[in-house]
Amino acid sequence: MENHPYAPAEIEPYWQAEWQEKSAFKIPNDIETLKTKPKFYVLGMFPYTSGAGLHVGHAKNYVPSDVFANFRRMQGYHVMHPMGWDAFGLPTERTAVRENEHPAHITERNTETFQQQMQRIGFSYDWSRKIDTSVPEYYRWTQWIFLRLYEKGLAYLADVPVNWCPALGTVLSNEEVKDGKYVETGDPVERRLMRQWMLKITAYADRLLEDLDVLDWPEGLKEMQRNWIGKSEGADITFKIKESDKTFTVFTTRPDTLFGATYCVLAPEHPLVSEIAHPDAASAVNAYVKEAINKSDLQRTDLATEKTGVFTGAYAINPCNNAPIPIWVADYVLMTYGTGAIMAVPGHDERDHEFASAFGIPIVEVISGGEKPIEEAPFEGDGVCVNSDFLNGLRVADAKERMIAWLESEERGTRQVQYRLRDWLFSRQRYWGEPFPLAHLEDGTIVQLPDEELPVELPLIDAYKPTEDGKPPLARADANWLKVTLPDGQTATRETNIMPQWAGSCWYYLRFLDAHNTEVPFDPELERYWMPVDSYMGGAEHAVLHLLYARFWHKVLYDCGLVSTKEPFQGLLNQGTILAQSYQDAKGKYYYPHEAEEKDGEFVAKASGVSLQTQIEKMSKSRFNVINSDDVIDNYGADSLRLYLLFIGPFTASTPWQDAGVEGVYRFLQRVWRLVIDEDSGELSEKLTDAAGTTESELWRELHKTIKQVTEDTESIDKMNTAISQMMIFVNTATQAKSLPKEILKIFLHLLSPYAPHIAQELWHRLGETGFIALSQWPTHDEAVLTSATVTIIAQVNGKLRNRLELPADATEKEIEEAALADERVQRFIEGKPIRKVIVVSKRNLINIVV
RNA sequence: GGUCGAGUGGUGGAAUCGGUAGACACAACGGACUUAAAAUCCGUCGCCUGUAAAAAGGUGUGGGGGUUCAAGUCCCCCCUCGACCA
Numbered sequence: 001m002e003n004h005p006y007a008p009a010e011i012e013p014y015w016q017a018e019w020q021e022k023s024a025f026k027i028p029n030d031i032e033t034l035k036t037k038p039k040f041y042v043l044g045m046f047p048y049t050s051g052a053g054l055h056v057g058h059a060k061n062y063v064p065s066d067v068f069a070n071f072r073r074m075q076g077y078h079v080m081h082p083m084g085w086d087a088f089g090l091p092t093e094r095t096a097v098r099e100n101e102h103p104a105h106i107t108e109r110n111t112e113t114f115q116q117q118m119q120r121i122g123f124s125y126d127w128s129r130k131i132d133t134s135v136p137e138y139y140r141w142t143q144w145i146f147l148r149l150y151e152k153g154l155a156y157l158a159d160v161p162v163n164w165c166p167a168l169g170t171v172l173s174n175e176e177v178k179d180g181k182y183v184e185t186g187d188p189v190e191r192r193l194m195r196q197w198m199l200k201i202t203a204y205a206d207r208l209l210e211d212l213d214v215l216d217w218p219e220g221l222k223e224m225q226r227n228w229i230g231k232s233e234g235a236d237i238t239f240k241i242k243e244s245d246k247t248f249t250v251f252t253t254r255p256d257t258l259f260g261a262t263y264c265v266l267a268p269e270h271p272l273v274s275e276i277a278h279p280d281a282a283s284a285v286n287a288y289v290k291e292a293i294n295k296s297d298l299q300r301t302d303l304a305t306e307k308t309g310v311f312t313g314a315y316a317i318n319p320c321n322n323a324p325i326p327i328w329v330a331d332y333v334l335m336t337y338g339t340g341a342i343m344a345v346p347g348h349d350e351r352d353h354e355f356a357s358a359f360g361i362p363i364v365e366v367i368s369g370g371e372k373p374i375e376e377a378p379f380e381g382d383g384v385c386v387n388s389d390f391l392n393g394l395r396v397a398d399a400k401e402r403m404i405a406w407l408e409s410e411e412r413g414t415r416q417v418q419y420r421l422r423d424w425l426f427s428r429q430r431y432w433g434e435p436f437p438l439a440h441l442e443d444g445t446i447v448q449l450p451d452e453e454l455p456v457e458l459p460l461i462d463a464y465k466p467t468e469d470g471k472p473p474l475a476r477a478d479a480n481w482l483k484v485t486l487p488d489g490q491t492a493t494r495e496t497n498i499m500p501q502w503a504g505s506c507w508y509y510l511r512f513l514d515a516h517n518t519e520v521p522f523d524p525e526l527e528r529y530w531m532p533v534d535s536y537m538g539g540a541e542h543a544v545l546h547l548l549y550a551r552f553w554h555k556v557l558y559d560c561g562l563v564s565t566k567e568p569f570q571g572l573l574n575q576g577t578i579l580a581q582s583y584q585d586a587k588g589k590y591y592y593p594h595e596a597e598e599k600d601g602e603f604v605a606k607a608s609g610v611s612l613q614t615q616i617e618k619m620s621k622s623r624f625n626v627i628n629s630d631d632v633i634d635n636y637g638a639d640s641l642r643l644y645l646l647f648i649g650p651f652t653a654s655t656p657w658q659d660a661g662v663e664g665v666y667r668f669l670q671r672v673w674r675l676v677i678d679e680d681s682g683e684l685s686e687k688l689t690d691a692a693g694t695t696e697s698e699l700w701r702e703l704h705k706t707i708k709q710v711t712e713d714t715e716s717i718d719k720m721n722t723a724i725s726q727m728m729i730f731v732n733t734a735t736q737a738k739s740l741p742k743e744i745l746k747i748f749l750h751l752l753s754p755y756a757p758h759i760a761q762e763l764w765h766r767l768g769e770t771g772f773i774a775l776s777q778w779p780t781h782d783e784a785v786l787t788s789a790t791v792t793i794i795a796q797v798n799g800k801l802r803n804r805l806e807l808p809a810d811a812t813e814k815e816i817e818e819a820a821l822a823d824e825r826v827q828r829f830i831e832g833k834p835i836r837k838v839i840v841v842s843k844r845n846l847i848n849i850v851v
Numbered sequence: 852g853g854u855c856g857a858g859u860g861g862u863g864g865a866a867u868c869g870g871u872a873g874a875c876a877c878a879a880c881g882g883a884c885u886u887a888a889a890a891u892c893c894g895u896c897g898c899c900u901g902u903a904a905a906a907a908g909g910u911g912u913g914g915g916g917g918u919u920c921a922a923g924u925c926c927c928c929c930c931u932c933g934a935c936c937a
Contacts, residue, residue, distance in 0.1 A: 005890095220855055224935055227854075350852085420936095540934070647876070649864060653857095654933080661863065664876045674891095722865065725875035732875095735892095794871050799921045801871055839920055844870050850920045 004682030006673035008637020011762040016119055024772050025073075025124040027080060029514065031525045040077040041530055042069040043509055043569075045538030045546075049085045049110040051095055054117040055626045056645065056657060057578040057619045063645045064575070064720060065537045066123045070754030071714045073124070074778035080530055081124060082512040084131035085111045088139075089501035093432040097464055103432045107134050117629055121638045122757050124774065129515040133504030134432070138511065140455030141521040142503055143437040145553065147448050148560050150438070154200045157446075160425060164192035170466055171429050191293055197427035197436070197497060201552045205229050205419045207566075208551055216571045218652075221543050228544045230420025235404050237343065237413035239264060241276060242315040242324050248272055251338035251418050254345065255407065256399035259388040260366035261343040262356065263326045264316045265309065268292040269335035276327065278313020285310055285329055292331035307332055307355040318343075319412040320403075321389065330355065338418055346378065353378035367396060424549065426500060429472040431464040433498035439484050440493050450487060456494070472496045505546055506553040509533055509568060521562075528564045535717070536569040537651075543574065573717060576654035578645075582625040583612045590624040616656045627657055639756035640666040646720040646755065665724070669759055671731050672752065675745060676763045684766065685740070693743040699733055700785060703744050706730040707781035710751045720755070727752060742767055747779050795820045796848040797829040813840040820847045 019025065028034060044065040047058055062083075069081035087107045096103040111132060118125070131138055149155050163172040167187035171194065182189055201208075209229050212222045234253035241247065250264065266273050268289040277285040288310040309330030316327050332351055333342050346356035346363040356363050365374040369383025385391040390406070391399045407413030427436075435456045437449045449456065459477035467475050474496035475482070484492050507521070513530045514522040547569070554568040583591040583603060596603050596612055603612040619625055632641045643665040649655035678685045693700050706726050713723035730748060734740060746767060753760035753773045764773040793805040793816055803825040807816060817838055820826055826849065833851040840847045 220934085223855065227936055230936095543935080647863085653864090655863065658863065658877070660877055668876085670891095721863095722875080725865075728875055792871090796870085796921075799870090799919095804871080837920055839870095841870060841921095843868095846870050846921090848870080848920055 004677060004679050006670045006677075006759070008639060008669075008758065009634075012120075012122065012633075012638050012758040015758050015761045016122055019122075019124070019772070019774075020119075020127075022772075023128075024775065025081070025126050026128055027078060027126050029526070031523075031529060034078055034526075034529050037076060037078045039080065039530055040069075040072040040535075041080040041509075041533045042072065042535045043080075043082070043512075043533045043537070045536070045542060046084045046086050046505070046508060047114060048089065048091070049087050049107060049114050050091050051106070051110055052621050052626070053110075053113050054629050055619065056629050056632065056641070057626075059121060059629050059641065060578045060645050061537055061539065061575045062118070062123060063121070063642045064651045064717060065535070066121075066125075067642075067646065067714065067720060067754045068535060068717055070124055070757065070774055071778065073774065074750070074754065074776065076777070080512065081126065082129040082131075082515075083118065083123070083125040083127070084129075084508060084512065085114065085133065086501075086505050086508075087111065087132050087134035088433045088504055090430065090432070093430060093464055096432070102460075103464075104134065107132070120633055121629060121641065124757070129512050131508060131511050131515055133508065136455040136457050137516075137518075139434045139504065141511065142434050142499070142507070143454050143456060144451060144521060145507060145557070146434075146499070146503070147437055147451065148562075149199065149553075149556055150448055152556065152559070154203065154556060155426065156198055156200065157195055158198050158423075159193045160196050160198070161191045162194045162196065162425075163189050164194070165189045196425055199424040199426045199552075201424045201548070202419055202421055204552050204555055205231065205421050207555055208421075208548065211551075211555075211567055215567060215569070217569075218572070218574065221540070221572070221574065224543050225548060228421065228548065232418050232420075234400075234416060234418065235407060235413050236339065236416040237319060237407060239316040239319060239343070241272075241327070242317055244276065244314075246272065246276065248316075248341050249339045250341045250343045251416055252343055253418075254348065254400070255403040255413070256385065256388075256391065256394075256396050257345040257348050257366050258318070258320045258343065258403060259385075259391065260345045260347045260364045261318055261325060262346060262362045262364055263328055263344045265328045265330045265333045265342050265344055265355075266312070267333040267335040267340040268329055268331055270329075270340045272341075273312065273329055276312055276314040281311060281313040285312055288329060288331075307351065307358055309355060309359065311359075319407070319410070326361070328355075328359075336422060337420065347374045348378055348380055350378050350380065366391075424552075426503075427497035428500050429466055430498055431458070431461065431473040433501065434503055435474065435498055436495040438495040439486070440495065441490060442492075446495075447486060447492060449484070472498070474498065502546060502549050506550045507557070509536075509550075510557075510563065524562075524564075527562075531563060532565045532568055532570040534571050536572045537575060537717075539577070540574040547572075574652060576649070576652050578619050579616045579654060579656040580619045580625040580627060581614055581656070582617055582623045583614050585610050585612055590622070592624045619657065632662060636662050636666045637669075637758070639669055639759050643669070643724060643756055647724045649721055650718045651720065652718050668724075668728055668731065669756060671735055672756075672759060673763070675731065675734055675740060676766055687738070687740045688745070689739050689741050691739070691741045693741045693747070695741060696737055696739060696744065699737050699740075699744060701788075702730050702733045703747060704781040704785040706748070706751060707779050708786070711778070711781070714754065724755065727755075749773060750776065750779050791845050793820070794844075794846040795823060795826050796846065797826060798850060799848060800829075802826050802829055813842060816840055816842070816847055820849065 042065050044062045047054070066081070069079050073079045092103045092106055095106050099106070133139060133142070146155065165172050165182050165187055172182060172189060181187065209226060209231055212225055215222065232253045234251060235255040236249050236251050237255065237258065238247050238249050248266070273285065273289060307330065309328045312327045312329055314327045315324040317323070318325055332355070333340065344352040344355065346352040346361065347365045348367055353363065363375055364387060366385060366388045367379060367383040368386045369381060370377065370379030382396050385394050385399045388399070391402060394402060404413070404415050408415065435458060437454055437456050439447055439449060441447060459474065459481035461473060461476040463476060464473050466472055482494055484494055486492055510522050510527065513526045517523060550568055554563060555566065557563045558566055581593065583593065583596040585591070585605065591605055591612060595606055597606050603614050604610065605612055617623060619627065629641060640662055644662045647665055648661060674685070676685055676688070693703070706729070709726040710723045713719040746764070746769070749760045749764050750773065757774055761773050787809065789809055790806050791809045793807050794801060795803045795805055803823055805819055805823060807819055811819070817840060830849060830851045835849060835851055837850040838847065
C-alpha cells in the first residue's frame with residue numbers, strides 16, 4: 001500500500017516556484033499604492049559573498065527576520081524585506097589571484113550559490129530588488145555619494161602610518177597583521193607613512209554620540225559605540241621648555257591634578273623629540289624611538305607590559321607653579337591620541353605611577369582620600385585637593401573648572417573636548433573595490449569628475465598587485481582608462497586607489513527602496529515612505545564599524561537633504577552566534593567531524609589515531625565545524641531547518657548546534673501533517689469535521705492561548721523559541737482530541753505560516769483554500785475564551801507549596817483563606833502552631849500562611 | 852586591568868512586576884504494536900531519604916551572606932565563562 005507521509009522534498013520546491021512565479025512577495029514601487037497601508041522595513045545584514053556559501057550561522061540571522069517580516073505582512077503592513085550581496089573586498093580578490101580568474105566572475109558564481117541556498121530556505125524576499133555592490137549600476141551611486149562627501153570637505157588626503165608589507169608590496173589592514181607579521185605568510189610588516197584618503201568622521205562625533213539616545217538599540221551596543229567614539233572633556237595645557245622658546249601642548253582630562261605633574265612624556269613620533277634631546281642623551285633617544293615605532297598601539301599601551309622610556313635631558317616648566325620637570329620619551333603615549341604628549345601625574349594615574357616608580361621620578365599627592373600612601377598606589381577616585389595652592393580644599397569636579405578658568409585667564413591653556421574616534425582611512429591599494437571618481441591634474445590639483453561621467457568603471461588589468469614602483473594595482477590599467485579628458489578640455493590622471501570594503505554597505509539599505517532607478521540613487525518620496533529601517537538584524541561583529549560608518553554617511557546625506565531621517569536604523573537586534581563542536585590535535589590542527597571518532601570516551605582522528613581535543617566554539621570555516629544549510633534541507637527540509645534555528649534558543653543567545661535537535665522539530669512537523677492528512681490514504685484525516693471550533697472547547701481554549709502567546713512572542717523577536725513550544729503544546733492537544741474542526745486547524749496554520757511557510761501553505765491548500773496563506777490575515781485571540789469558571793489556588797505554608805485548591809474564579813480573599821485553612825494537607829503543617837499572618841495574592845492565585 | 856552580559860537537570864533551554872523552579876524539546880529508560888527492526892503511540896525522568904510499588908518528606912537555580920510572608924529573579928562579597936575596550 002502506498003504511503004503519504006510528510007515529504008518536504010516534494011512540497012517545498014513546489015511552493016517556492018509558485019511564490020516566485022506569482023511574485024507573491026513583490027512590493028509595489030508606486031507611492032500611491034504604498035500609501036494605502038502602513039509600512040514596515042525588516043532588514044537582515046546582507047552577507048559577504050565568499051565562496052564558502054551560506055551556512056546555518058547565516059540562517060540563524062535570516063530566519064528570524066523572515067519570520068518577523070511574514071508576521072508583519074499578515075498583520076497588514078507593506079513589508080520591505082530585501083536581500084543583496086556585499087561583494088567587493090579582499091577575500092574575493094585573493095580567490096581571484098589564486099584561481100587566476102576575474103573577481104567579477106567569482107562574485108557571479110558565489111552570489112548565484114547564495115541566492116539558490118536562500119531560495120531553498122523559503123525566504124520571502126522581494127528578489128526583484130536584489131542588489132550587488134560590485135556592479136556598475138550600484139557602485140555608480142556609491143561614487144556619487146562619495147562626491148557629495150568630497151564637496152562638503154569631508155574627504156581629504158593625509159600622510160598616515162599604515163601597515164606596509166615590503167615582500168607583498170602592499171598595505172595590510174590591522175586584522176591581517178599580528179606581532180609585526182602578515183598572518184598568512186609570516187612576511188614582516190612595518191609601519192610606514194603613506195598618503196591616503198581620509199573621511200572626516202570626527203566632524204560628526206558629537207552627533208553620532210548624541211543621536212544614539214533616540215535609537216531602540218540594545219543598551220550594551222550603544223555603550224560600545226559610545227566607547228568607540230570615546231568623548232572626554234578636559235583641557236589643552238601649554239608647557240614651555242626650559243632654556244628654549246619652544247612649547248608643546250598636552251591634553252588632559254584631569255587639569256585639577258596639574259600641581260602633581262612631576263614629568264612630561266612625548267610620544268616617540270612627536271616632532272619635538274629630536275629637537276630638544278640633550279646631546280648627551282641623543283643617541284639613546286634615537287635608538288629608543290626607532291624601536292618603538294614598529295610596535296603596535298596595543299603592545300605599547302597594554303597595562304600588563306613593563307613601561308619603557310628614556311629621558312631626553314630637557315625640562316619643561318609646569319605652568320601653574322613654574323617648577324622644572326623632566327621630559328621623557330615613552331611609547332605608552334600615542335601620537336594619534338590627543339596631542340602626542342602628556343603631563344604625567346604619578347600620584348593619580350596608574351600608568352604614570354608605574355612609570356615614575358620604575359624610573360625614580362617623584363610622586364606627589366594632590367588629591368586626598370586614597371587608602372594607601374601615595375608612594376605605594378595611585379589614587380584615581382574623587383577627593384579633595386591638597387598641595388595645590390589655589391585649588392586646596394576643592395573637590396575634583398570644582399577643581400577642574402577652577403583650573404580651566406585659571407589657565408584660560410593666564411592664556412596657558414584652553415578647555416578642550418577630545419575623542420578617541422579617528423578619521424576613517426578610506427583608501428586601499430587594491431583592485432576589487434570602487435574606483436574614486438577623482439582625477440589629478442599635472443600640477444597636483446585634484447578635480448572631481450562630473451556626475452554624468454559616473455560610474456567610473458573598474459578597468460581590466462593583467463595582475464591584481466601593486467606596480468614595481470609601488471603604485472596601486474589600478475595604475476596597471478592602460479592609458480585609455482588612466483587618462484581622462486575633463487569638461488574644460490584639460491587632461492588628467494585618474495585616482496588609482498579604491499574605496500574600502502565598507503563603502504558599499506554604508507547606504508545599501510537606501511538602494512533597496514528603489515533598486516533600479518537610473519536617474520537618482522533613490523526616489524525621495526519612496527525614501528520618505530520607507531525610512532527608517534524599523535528592524536535591523538545582524539551579528540555583533542558589526543556593532544561598531546559598519547554601524548558607525550553607515551550612520552555617518554546617513555547623517556551626511558541628511559545634511560545634503562537627500563534623506564528625511566537623522567538615523568538609518570531605528571530598531572536593531574544582534575543575533576547570538578551559532579556554536580558547534582570542533583576537533584583539534586595537540587598541534588592545534590583542526591579536523592572535520594567526520595574525520596574524528598569516539599574511542600573509550602576520548603576522541604581520536606580516524607586516519608592517524610592521534611588523540612583530539614574537542615570544544616564547542618563559534619561555527620566557522622577555519623575551525624572545520626561548519627554545517628551547511630543545504631545538507632540539513634536535504635535530510636529534513638527547509639521548514640525543519642527554520643524551526644530548529646528558532647527553537648534552539650532566543651534570537652540573541654549564542655547556542656550550540658545539535659544534529660539530534662533537528663529531529664525533534666521534524667517530528668513536530670510530521671505530527672502537524674498527520675493532523676490533516678491520513679498517511680495511509682493520502683486523503684484528509686477522518687478526524688476532521690466541519691463543525692464550529694467551539695465544539696471542542698478544550699482545544700478551542702488551547703488555540704486561543706496559542707494565538708495569544710505566538711503573537712506576543714513573535715512580536716518580541718527574541719522569544720520565538722517559546723512561540724514554537726506553545727505550538728507544540730497545541731499540536732499535542734490536537735493529536736489527542738477525538739474530533740478536529742477544520743476551522744481550528746486553519747487558524748492554527750496561520751500561526752505556523754511565518755515559521756514553517758511550506759507545510760502551512762500545503763495543508764492550507766489541502767484543506768480546500770486557494771491563494772497564499774502567507775498573504776492572509778493574522779488571527780487575534782478572544783480573551784473571553786481564556787477565562788474559566790474555576791481557578792487553581794496555590795496554597796503555601798511558610799512559603800512552601802502544600803496543596804493546590806480548585807476554587808470558583810470569583811472567590812473572595814476571605815473565601816480563599818477559609819478554604820485554605822480548612823484544607824486537610826494545609827492543616828497538617830499548621831497543626832498546633834499559631835497563625836501569624838495570612839497573605840493572599842489574588843493576582844497570582846496564591847495564598848501563603850505564616851505560622 | 853576596566854565596562855557590559857551570563858552561570859538553572861545528562862543536553863538545548865522555560866519561568867510575566869519578587870509568588871507553583873525545570874514548560875517545550877533532545878538524550879536515556881520502561882511499556883504497547885511488530886516474526887523482527889524502524890516508525891508511531893503511552894509512560895518514567897534534578898538530587899537525597901523512604902517504599903515491593905506508592906504515599907510522604909527533605910533538598911535544589913556557580914559559592915557565601917543579606918532584605919522579604921515569599922528570592923533563579925532584589926542588595927553586598929567571591930568564583931567561573933563570554934563580548935567589547937584598554
